[in-house]
Amino acid sequence: MKRNRPLNEEKRKAILKAATVEFYEKGFEGSSMDTISKKANVSKATVYNHFKSKEELFLSIAYMLKDRFSQSFRFEYTKDKSIDEQLNNIAKKEIDFLTVKENIELIQIVTIVLIQKNEIGVKLLEEVNEDNITMTTNWFEQAHKDGKLNIDDSEFIARQFIGMIKAFAFYPQLYGAPLLDKKEQERVIKKSVEMVKSLYLVK
Incomplete structure (x- = not known):
């Protein structure tokens, strides 16, 4: 059994990679x-062993993007x-994430489904949060409490700051x-x- 685990993980990764290409193209x-x-060069049965449905496979890709976002x-x-x-430092983290081609492609895949507002899109909206906005909002709030920044709406400023970066890099x-x-x-x-x-x- 132990000998099969690395192979199974390799197959899962191959499926996710193939699915990313497929969703991006179609x-x-x-x-x-x-x-x-x-x-993915695997049987259809193998795909279903790892992912019960196309929706579950897609959501796995969306969560993979969310995990990358959270770690960044x-x-x-x-x-x-x-x-x-x-x-x-905050701006560089945003730029670093948005200048990776694979990250942009993953975002494109997820964005299309969100725009369609179908069942899976609604589920994504409910479960996938904007971690960069949350973290940046908290940072601005702390900077304000420390008397370094004069702001009245931390989330608004966070979106303004991240939004300017995205206007050029996203x-x-x-x-x-x-x-x-x-x-x-x-x-x-x-x-x-x-x-x-x-x-x-x-000042």
Whole structure:
């Protein structure tokens, strides 16, 4: 039994990889477990052994994206670090995540289903949270309590800050624009941080 476990895990990964390609190319409705099994080079029965339905397979990909998101946005407000340094760190985490081609493709897959507002889309809306907004909102709240930023709505400022980054490093890429190069990334980070400081930093 022990010898089969690595092989089973390899097959699961192969199925998820094949499903990601299939959903990206054809969307949820246009994809089939048949084609996914062929792309993964496994039997259809093997696919169903790992995932009971196409919906479960799709949700596994969505949760995989959520886990990546959660792992990427781990930070806390630190009193002994400057606002400038911490804002740069938050912006860099967002940029780093959004300049990985595979992450953008996963987001595109999930976004299409959310837009369709079908049963699986509704389930995703209920279960998948914006961890980057939550973490950033908490950070702004702590910075405000520490007297460093003058704000009255932490979530609004968090969305404003992350939204400016996404305006350059996410939304255009959803429609096929190239990922930002290093110089462009640095410029977006710098301008986003400057915007927050100019509007909300306590002088």
